[in-house]
Structures are given as structure tokens and as C-alpha cells.
Amino acid sequence: MKIVVLKFGGTSVGSIDKIKKVAEIIKNYKKKKYKVIVVSSAMSGVTNDLVKKSKEISENFSKEEYDVLVSSGEQVACSLIAGRLVYKGIKSRSWLAWQVPIFTTGSHKNSRINLINKNKIIKYLKEGGVPVITGFQGINNEHRITTIGRGGSDASAIMLSKFFSAERCVIYTDVDGVYTTDPNIDQNAKKISKMSYEEMLEMASTGSKVLHTRSVELAMKNNLTLQVLSSLTKETGTFIVDEKELIEKEIVSG
Ligand code: ADP
Ligand code: ASP
Ligand code: MG
Numbered sequence: 001m002k003i004v005v006l007k008f009g010g011t012s013v014g015s016i017d018k019i020k021k022v023a024e025i026i027k028n029y030k031k032k033k034y035k036v037i038v039v040s041s042a043m044s045g046v047t048n049d050l051v052k053k054s055k056e057i058s059e060n061f062s063k064e065e066y067d068v069l070v071s072s073g074e075q076v077a078c079s080l081i082a083g084r085l086v087y088k089g090i091k092s093r094s095w096l097a098w099q100v101p102i103f104t105t106g107s108h109k110n111s112r113i114n115l116i117n118k119n120k121i122i123k124y125l126k127e128g129g130v131p132v133i134t135g136f137q138g139i140n141n142e143h144r145i146t147t148i149g150r151g152g153s154d155a156s157a158i159m160l161s162k163f164f165s166a167e168r169c170v171i172y173t174d175v176d177g178v179y180t181t182d183p184n185i186d187q188n189a190k191k192i193s194k195m196s197y198e199e200m201l202e203m204a205s206t207g208s209k210v211l212h213t214r215s216v217e218l219a220m221k222n223n224l225t226l227q228v229l230s231s232l233t234k235e236t237g238t239f240i241v242d243e244k245e246l247i248e249k250e251i252v253s254g
Helices: 016-031 046-057 063-070 072-087 119-126 153-163 197-205 213-221
Strands: 003-008 035-040 092-095 102-105 112-116 130-134 137-139 145-147 168-173 194-196 226-230 238-241
Touching (some): 003 016, 003 153, 016 035, 035 072, 035 119, 063 072, 072 092, 072 130, 102 153, 112 153, 119 130, 130 153, 153 213, 194 197, 197 213, 197 238
Parallel strands (some): 003 035, 003 168, 035 130, 102 137, 168 226
Antiparallel strands (some): 137 145, 226 238
16 A cells, blocks of 8 residues: 655645645545545644633643644544545544544653554555545553653654554655755755755754654654645645755755
């Protein structure tokens, strides 16, 4: 099976119009005969708002309830994407992490994905369906909802790519690739067409939020090809690959 994992960040699903665009992107991969697994974050601003609410309810809001609360934004976004795909005649449904299930270990608020059950998703892909899976969420061995740390949907997408042996993991965001510095701050930032995990890791760990640091570590560990693209434009993005695969030696990087 030629599987691709498409991850949409909060900025890509931040409005109804943007979600409609996301459905178009997914449809194009289907046309190219890919089996598509979609991972979505919450609509932008939603998770921050939920965190704020938890603080307003209690100064020491229970960490178990924090995970139930702040992971709820992903449910909304996934349902809207799947609903739009169904409207466009594509077989699709949303999957909450516990329905897959995506198992995690470790403490609430900062769990780690350690196992993903493939059976139901594989069956659904074979039936021609597009599963739209919540990023950021998991379930622990006590059947409680967990979250994997802020910005964690990138890591969810990488772990799904690993377990389903995806050809690549495409991270759709609001910039058309990884730049030498944040293009929203520095007008002289240059887009990097291809870079190594090591270079990306250095950028992520020095604060570039375009990719979540742990997700880059996981991609590197599992040798997964990552691509960063904009969901708003058709520009060519950035490939993040193993150093050995880098053909161009003169890479402009931060
Ligand atoms: P998403 O909602 O898709 O997860 P994020 O806001 O987490 O998006 O990450 C995308 C943002 O990362 C961009 O809007 C950009 O401002 C910022 N950013 C920081 N450093 C870089 C960089 N080196 N290259 C590209 N974008 C960067
Ligand atoms: N919605 C979550 C957050 O805002 C996860 C993510 O965006 O990746 O942290
Ligand atoms: Mg992000």
C-alpha cells in the first residue's frame, strides 16, 4: 500500500474556508492513488483557549481532566474535515485516538506514544476510506485520555507514519517550507529546499516552532521522510531527509 500521512496544523484548519481547502488537498492525494491518513490539530487558538479555561476553573486543575479538556479541539477539527470529505463524495470518518487506539505511556500532559493499533485503520484504508485522526491525543493503560505536550500533533503524525510505514509524512502549515529564520519575523529569511534531520533538529531546538523538536527526533530515529508544505499555496516546500540522501551540498541553512 502506498500510504501518505498528511498532518494539518491549527493554522491550516483555522477557519471553515481553510478546512474546505484541506479537503481539496486530501482529494488530490486520493486522485494520485495514495492511501491517505490524515492527522489534524485543533483549529488555531482553540487549545490556548481551553488551557485558559482550565486555569480559570482552578489554579491546580486536575492533570487527568486537563488532558480530556485540551484534547477536545482536535475532535472538532477532525469531524469538520471528515464531514467535508464526505460532502465531496469521499469515504471518510474521524477517529479519536482512543478509537484507533493510540497508546501512550508516561505522565498526563506529557505522555509519549508507544503503540498504535493498526488493524481498524488498515481495514478502513483497504475499503477506500480516509481516516481523519486526532493529533496530540492518546490513551493510557488505564483507559484515560492523555496528551503528548503542546505542539504534539507533529509527533502524532510521525508516529502514525512509522507504524503504517508511510512513504512520507507531509506537514501542512501556514508557511511554504522551512526557512533559514522565521519568515514571519525576518523578511530576509530564505526557504530551504532540502535539509538533514540534524539541521532541522538544531533549528527546532533553538526555538523554530515550524516543527516540534521531538517529532524531528522521532523522524530521524525512524528514517522517515518529512516534507513541510503550505496548505494555502502551491509552492514547493522543504524536504527533511537523512544526511546521506542530501545530494545538494550547498544547502542554505540557519
Ligand atoms: P501549525 O499550526 O501548522 O502547527 P505553527 O504555528 O506551529 O503551525 O508553526 C508554523 C510557524 O512557524 C510559522 O507561521 C512561522 O511563523 C514559524 N516559524 C518559526 N521558525 C520558522 C522557520 N525557520 N521556518 C518556517 N517557519 C518558521
Ligand atoms: N492543538 C495542540 C496544541 O495547540 C497540538 C498541536 O497544535 O500540535 O498544542
Ligand atoms: Mg505546530
